[in-house]
Amino acid sequence: MADRSDANQQENSRLDAPSKDKMGAVSGRMTEARRLTEEALHAERTGDDDRADTLFARATRIDPQAVEEILNEAAVDRESHAGHEPDASLAVPQEPPAEQFEIELLVNDTAHRLTVDARTTLLDALRDRLHLTGTKRGCDLGQCGACTVLLDGRRINSCLTLAIMVQNRAITTIEGLVKDGRLHPMQQAFIDCDGFQCGYCTPGQIMSAVGMLAEGRPLSDNAIREEMSGNICRCGAYTNIVEAIRIAAQQER
Amino acid sequence: MVPFSYAAARGIQSAFDLASRKDVMFIAGGTDMLQLLQDDVVTPATVVDINRLPYVGIETGEHGARIGALTRLSDIADDANMQRAYPLLVQALRETASPQVRNMATAGGNLLQRTRCLYFRDKAAPCNRRAPGTGCGAMDGQNRMNAILGGSEHCIAAYPGDMAAALVALDATLHVLGPDGPRHIHIEDLHRLPEDRPDFETNLLPGEIITAIQLPSGDFAAHSHYLKLRDRASFEWALVGVAVALEMDGDTVRRARLAATGVGTTPWRLPYVERALTGQELTLQSARSASSVAAEGANPRPHNEFKVLLLKRAVERAILSAGGLA
Numbered sequence: 001m002a003d004r005s006d007a008n009q010q011e012n013s014r015l016d017a018p019s020k021d022k023m024g025a026v027s028g029r030m031t032e033a034r035r036l037t038e039e040a041l042h043a044e045r046t047g048d049d050d051r052a053d054t055l056f057a058r059a060t061r062i063d064p065q066a067v068e069e070i071l072n073e074a075a076v077d078r079e080s081h082a083g084h085e086p087d088a089s090l091a092v093p094q095e096p097p098a099e100q101f102e103i104e105l106l107v108n109d110t111a112h113r114l115t116v117d118a119r120t121t122l123l124d125a126l127r128d129r130l131h132l133t134g135t136k137r138g139c140d141l142g143q144c145g146a147c148t149v150l151l152d153g154r155r156i157n158s159c160l161t162l163a164i165m166v167q168n169r170a171i172t173t174i175e176g177l178v179k180d181g182r183l184h185p186m187q188q189a190f191i192d193c194d195g196f197q198c199g200y201c202t203p204g205q206i207m208s209a210v211g212m213l214a215e216g217r218p219l220s221d222n223a224i225r226e227e228m229s230g231n232i233c234r235c236g237a238y239t240n241i242v243e244a245i246r247i248a249a250q251q252e253r
Numbered sequence: 254m255v256p257f258s259y260a261a262a263r264g265i266q267s268a269f270d271l272a273s274r275k276d277v278m279f280i281a282g283g284t285d286m287l288q289l290l291q292d293d294v295v296t297p298a299t300v301v302d303i304n305r306l307p308y309v310g311i312e313t314g315e316h317g318a319r320i321g322a323l324t325r326l327s328d329i330a331d332d333a334n335m336q337r338a339y340p341l342l343v344q345a346l347r348e349t350a351s352p353q354v355r356n357m358a359t360a361g362g363n364l365l366q367r368t369r370c371l372y373f374r375d376k377a378a379p380c381n382r383r384a385p386g387t388g389c390g391a392m393d394g395q396n397r398m399n400a401i402l403g404g405s406e407h408c409i410a411a412y413p414g415d416m417a418a419a420l421v422a423l424d425a426t427l428h429v430l431g432p433d434g435p436r437h438i439h440i441e442d443l444h445r446l447p448e449d450r451p452d453f454e455t456n457l458l459p460g461e462i463i464t465a466i467q468l469p470s471g472d473f474a475a476h477s478h479y480l481k482l483r484d485r486a487s488f489e490w491a492l493v494g495v496a497v498a499l500e501m502d503g504d505t506v507r508r509a510r511l512a513a514t515g516v517g518t519t520p521w522r523l524p525y526v527e528r529a530l531t532g533q534e535l536t537l538q539s540a541r542s543a544s545s546v547a548a549e550g551a552n553p554r555p556h557n558e559f560k561v562l563l564l565k566r567a568v569e570r571a572i573l574s575a576g577g578l579a
Contacts, residue, residue, distance in 0.1 A: 117256065121287070141287075160287040160288070161283060164302075165302055165304065211352075
């Protein structure tokens, strides 16, 4: 997790310097668009056109100008290499296109058919393919809990799950909690108790809390803290998160 | 992640057939596998999903318990019979990882989890366990989490699991099934010392699958304890974990089995402590005296020297807790 955020910071400062842009939001959008575009170019190179299209579309929505700039750079790159014999020792080995699998995922009571590479985690499938971006990517190593979803009613880390392994099992994401336009009592309790600051960990916290109650766990404050230990909040909203869960649990009874 | 192919084993024969391909790895809960795949620490050509094999569930009876290897950790910890007969195991499981991970991880997979050594998990670092012959980065590096017992000049990676220490104290046996038939492996014989081949981590043969964990019955349920010491209160690996199972005649220890995790290159039984306790009246003094030999044979490195004293004190505390004196 630390490595990833360091890398993001470096990327931010690199982009900030030439434009003298002090507007964090603007450079953040640009960074995100750049990241998505570079991922899309990579996907295109590896033959995953579906993913490339999705990523280009997302990047364009965020910052069309940045996408165009990066694509121009990439074209210039290719031209400047034309006519030179590529140095074999510097060549990045081309990955062979990965084998594709037809799978069916049952998410929030809706069945989705999609074609995936075996490596696709449930988190990637939810966010990048089904565009259910409520489920968040934090560490991608099962340590932060931002990606928590329910599998057959129980909490799991979607980043540690291959999508192909959970076909036709009931997956519930934060988007699936709203019923008839009404927030789930746990969502309402998080709002009422101010159980978040930046909100990034919140979908994972709420899914973990909903799962915790469904699993019938003990509900003392200490038990709640222990049961929620798989979800990290860097803002430190823990006190209010515990309160929200306590209140939602009382309502449920 | 490097691209890989995927196949789901429909039955045990299908698992063996798939395993005979090149560079195959089995996947069950996947909680450690996905971390290893994400970091390119393992790069299988094919991942074989064994979750459809029928090794799920817990049977308990007069002669002990049998836990299917594909049973999830939370299901073992939530089982009323296990809570009654094997509170030591339940306690160790409740302190393992996070609720999310416990809902996913399987018993068999937990035993086979790989070390948390920083150098093993960083493919750019030297590591004889991951890449034989490249050296050991931990030996003179960041070795705070590494082993003080059972290391060699080639590897000092600590075995990290909590459940295995409990199973050693409970004298468990593993049921294993392979292309050449079934066999039993005692839990203490599953993991290998690193010696000069740290890359050979277990005594499982190619294609073999753990199908069940067999626990003998015993008279230790009332006098057992798992003590886990770590850098934060929850969801953290053990610096030292100690499992104690005592059978008592009144105040006298009839039989003692102890094992530690986080300190050895394998789940580490503590025979010197067991011998010192057996036949003794359990008192504050006898517990302290027995714990003084807990780190016998330790060979610490600069950053993990603290584990020698921590192990002794943890053993003392765990014995007293098991005996109802703490």
